[in-house]
Amino acid sequence: MKRSDRLVAMTNHLIEHPSQLVSLPFFSAEFDSAKSSISEDLAIVNNILQQQGIGYLESISGAAGGVKYIPSYSRTNSEKFIDQLCEQLEDPDRLLPGGYLYMSDILGEPSKVRNIGRLFASYFSTSEVDVVVTVATKGIPLAYAVASFLNVPVVIVRRDPKVTEGSTVSINYVSGSSKKIQTMVLSKRSLQEGSRVCIIDDFMKAGGTVNGMKNLMEEFRAEVVAIGVLAEAEDEDEERVITDYTSLIQINNVDVKNKQIEVRRGNYFRRELN
Numbered sequence: 697m698k699r700s701d702r703l704v705a706m707t708n709h710l711i712e713h714p715s716q717l718v719s720l721p722f723f724s725a726e727f728d729s730a731k732s733s734i735s736e737d738l739a740i741v742n743n744i745l746q747q748q749g750i751g752y753l754e755s756i757s758g759a760a761g762g763v764k765y766i767p768s769y770s771r772t773n774s775e776k777f778i779d780q781l782c783e784q785l786e787d788p789d790r791l792l793p794g795g796y797l798y799m800s801d802i803l804g805e806p807s808k809v810r811n812i813g814r815l816f817a818s819y820f821s822t823s824e825v826d827v828v829v830t831v832a833t834k835g836i837p838l839a840y841a842v843a844s845f846l847n848v849p850v851v852i853v854r855r856d857p858k859v860t861e862g863s864t865v866s867i868n869y870v871s872g873s874s875k876k877i878q879t880m881v882l883s884k885r886s887l888q889e890g891s892r893v894c895i896i897d898d899f900m901k902a903g904g905t906v907n908g909m910k911n912l913m914e915e916f917r918a919e920v921v922a923i924g925v926l927a928e929a930e931d932e933d934e935e936r937v938i939t940d941y942t943s944l945i946q947i948n949n950v951d952v953k954n955k956q957i958e959v960r961r962g963n964y965f966r967r968e969l970n
C-alpha cells in the first residue's frame with residue numbers, strides 16, 4: 697500500500713478508536729508494511745493531529761506496546777465550540793423556574809454531545825479514569841460521549857431500585873435545585889472497589905446531586921478523580937457543597953422575573969490548555 701493511502705487508513709483507524717492501544721504489528725499486517733515504515737507514518741500522523749489541535753499519539757514501548765490516539769482539543773478549538781454553545785444558551789426563553797435552563801435540545805444533538813464528550817475527555821485524559829458515572833437522566837448522553845473518547849465503560853446511577861439491577865446500595869441526598877430528599881441507587885455489581893471514577897452530569901446548581909454521587913462512590917470505595925458538568929448555575933440561596941469540579945459553561949445573573957440571563961465560559965478555561 698502506498699504511504700499516502702496508508703496514512704489515510706491509519707489516521708481513520710486511530711481516530712475511530714480513541715484511547716485504545718493499537719500495536720505496530722497490527723498496522724504492519726493490516727497494511728503489509730515494515731514496522732520502520734509504520735513508525736515513520738505514525739510520526740507524520742502525530743504531527744498533523746497536533747497541528748490540527750485535535751490530539752496526539754501516545755507511544756507505549758515494549759512487546760505489548762503500540763500507540764494510542766489521545767483526544768486533546770486545543771484551546772482555540774475548545775473556545776470556539778463553547779462560545780458558540782454559550783451564544784445558543786444565552787436565550788431568556790430557556791429560563792425555567794428555580795434558575796434552571798432548558799438544554800434538552802442541546803443534549804439531543806449528537807454532534808454537540810460528541811464535542812462536549814471530546815472536551816471533557818481532553819481535560820481528563822491524564823486522570824487515568826476507569827469508569828464514567830452519571831445519574832439518570834439528562835447526564836446519560838454526556839456520560840457516553842466522554843466514555844467513548846476515554847474508551848471506558850459507563851455506570852448509571854438511578855433514583856429508584858429496579859428488580860433488574862439485582863442487589864443495590866442506596867444513599868439519600870438533597871438536590872439543592874428541588875430542595876427535597878432524593879435517593880440514589882446503584883447495583884452492587886456495577887463498580888469494583890478502587891475504581892477511578894469520572895462523574896459527569898449536565899447541570900449543577902447547589903451541587904447536591906454531584907455530592908450525592910460522591911457519597912455513593914464512597915460506599916463502593918471507588919475514587920472520584922474527575923468531575924465534569926456541562927453547565928453550572930450559581931445557587932444564590934446556599935453555599936455550593938462541591939468545589940472540585942470542571943464546568944464548560946457558567947450561567948450567571950439569572951433574573952427570571954425580568955427574563956435576563958448571562959451565559960459565560962466555565963472554569964474549564966481557567967487551566968492552561970495546550
Ligand SMILES: O=P(O)(O)OC[C@H]1C[C@H](OP(=O)(O)OP(=O)(O)O)[C@H](O)[C@@H]1O
Nearest residue numbers: 832833834872873900901902903904905
Ligand atoms: O446541583 P443540584 O442542585 O443537585 O441540581 C442538579 C441536578 C438537577 C437536574 O436533574 P433532574 O432534572 O432533577 O433529573 P433528570 O436529570 O433525570 O432530568 C440536573 O440534571 C442535575 O442532575
